[in-house]
Amino acid sequence: MAHEEVKVLSTWLSMFGLRVLIALKHKGVQYEYKEEDLQNKSELLLQSNPVHKKIPVLIHNGKPVCESLIIVQYIDEAWPSSENTSILPKDPYDRANARFWADYIDKKLYDAGSRILRSAVAEEREQAKKDFVEVLETLDGAFLTFSKGGLYFGGDDIGLVDVALASFLCWFKCYETFGDFKIWESSKCSRLPKWAEDVLQHASVKEGMAIAHPDKIVELVQFYKKKLEAGSK
Amino acid sequence: MAHEEVKVLSTWLSMFGLRVLIALKHKGVQYEYKEEDLQNKSELLLQSNPVHKKIPVLIHNGKPVCESLIIVQYIDEAWPSSENTSILPKDPYDRANARFWADYIDKKLYDAGSRILRSAVAEEREQAKKDFVEVLETLDGAFLTFSKGGLYFGGDDIGLVDVALASFLCWFKCYETFGDFKIWESSKCSRLPKWAEDVLQHASVKEGMAIAHPDKIVELVQFYKKKLEAGSK
Incomplete structure (x- = not known):
């Protein structure tokens, strides 16, 4: 597989953000984690989720996916794998x-x-x-x-x-x-x-x-x- | 395909129920439509959606599916078809x-x-x-x-x-x-x-x-x- 860039924008205590991390770990996907300050949201967050302006956001090769359950389903579909790690x-x-x-x-x-x-x-x-x-x-x-x-x-x-x-x-x-x-x-x-x-x-x-x-x-x-x-x- | 029994419990004015009917029409699935009186919900509705007690419900060969967007995705997956009618x-x-x-x-x-x-x-x-x-x-x-x-x-x-x-x-x-x-x-x-x-x-x-x-x-x-x-x- 070509080099992939996977970023997660979240905060450490968000149950919604944690779902994304669990799913990525389950699929064995390497990612870069970016802690967001919700009092001072990053430009990247505001650009990636202009509709809701909320974490978590998954950015896969530059393309953002928002809303935790939608992200988890995306992870399941974007990294199809053996039966063992199907979400x-x-x-x-x-x-x-x-x-x-x-x-x-x-x-x-x-x-x-x-x-x-x-x-x-x-x-x-x-x-x-x-x-x-x-x-x-x-x-x-x-x-x-x-x-x-x-x-x-x-x-x-x-x-x-x-x-x-x-x-x-x-x-x-x-x-x-x-x-x-x-x-x-x-x-x-x-x-x-x-x-x-x-x-x-x-x-x-x-x-x-x-x-x-x-x-x-x-x-x-x-x-x-x-x-x-x-x-x- | 074996004989299939498809029922929809809804009311005629529900935008959520209409989604289910549009999706079934799109897939060419025959169904039996049951109009619900929301002031006096049927036993079938209460049994089929005990958690939310809401319409719409799709009942496919006796098995209920609830929540309109989940039903529409179910219809797309249960009746896979040519690219033309993929939802x-x-x-x-x-x-x-x-x-x-x-x-x-x-x-x-x-x-x-x-x-x-x-x-x-x-x-x-x-x-x-x-x-x-x-x-x-x-x-x-x-x-x-x-x-x-x-x-x-x-x-x-x-x-x-x-x-x-x-x-x-x-x-x-x-x-x-x-x-x-x-x-x-x-x-x-x-x-x-x-x-x-x-x-x-x-x-x-x-x-x-x-x-x-x-x-x-x-x-x-x-x-x-x-x-x-x-x-x-």
Whole structure:
């Protein structure tokens, strides 16, 4: 294959950016990582994603691809490989299911998690925690039929849903700290806690998420919350 | 091919449901259409989409697929065909671009359109109209590079972005009526008005959208607005 230039614009704590890194690691693609300062976005980011102006962006031989799940599917298609590292399954129905659950995570989990961190009103925060746990319980129910007896949503190896959900795990400590609860203990999830342990040990996930430290995320969110509180006094 | 059973659960005025019908027509797939009453959803709908409980749902040989853009991609993959009726392009980068713009329509256009219809405050309605027109202008800018000189976003034939956007056209009269404006005249779109004319003449779009009458949509929205007003007095 000709020399390829692969750049990722992201920030170390973005669950959406981490998905891209996990997928690239899984495919064995070398890339250059560029940390973005979201308070002062680079010209390259603004030019590469003029519509949303958001990270992550993958730039492959000068051509930008935006939106994390679209990037992950692009990576799967641009670097086709052996069955072992396919991120989407082959069967059209299985593919539709993988897209459905990845989309579900995007629509429901991020929102509930953000509300846990942002809510100043106790009642709203409790509702957010309840919503967050319910999303995980729904995913727990899906896991059993979806994983076909394997360790992952993707079966014997990680797939789109694993990539989409695993990237959230580094935020769990933060949700627990500011929500003052234990996620798994508050839930009826029977299978997902083990999935979380397993997926974090998967080489592609471990390497892709190496830049994201749960303790540092807690520290940073604490810093911004204090800054906000000071500003509102 | 063995006997296939294809059902679509939708309502006649849903832009999301219409996408599914356009895609099936484009592939030449025979289907049974089931009109849903959203005030009184069928057991089949609730069983087929227990997570979101929303239309449209495609049921293919007993197996449900949900979420309109996921369904359209499923149709493209489950009924692979000649290049002529491919809904997604072959090239991975072109596919990512098609997904990006279809996703953009979902994230931005529906919301702005709904705000035109719902806003009781004049200022909010004006902002919604401005947002709606801006989304179309952004799509207009994308069309030139995207269509590669063809009549459609998909080039010489319709593709994912055409399917995603065309289904909104039957709502334009409604947005114009209740927003008291002319969409194209209020915009700087140079190419999209012609695209709209062409795409509505495309056989798959014409047949798929035959059930959706712009005048009836206006009447129905008028009916619900009056009911709401009467209720709030």
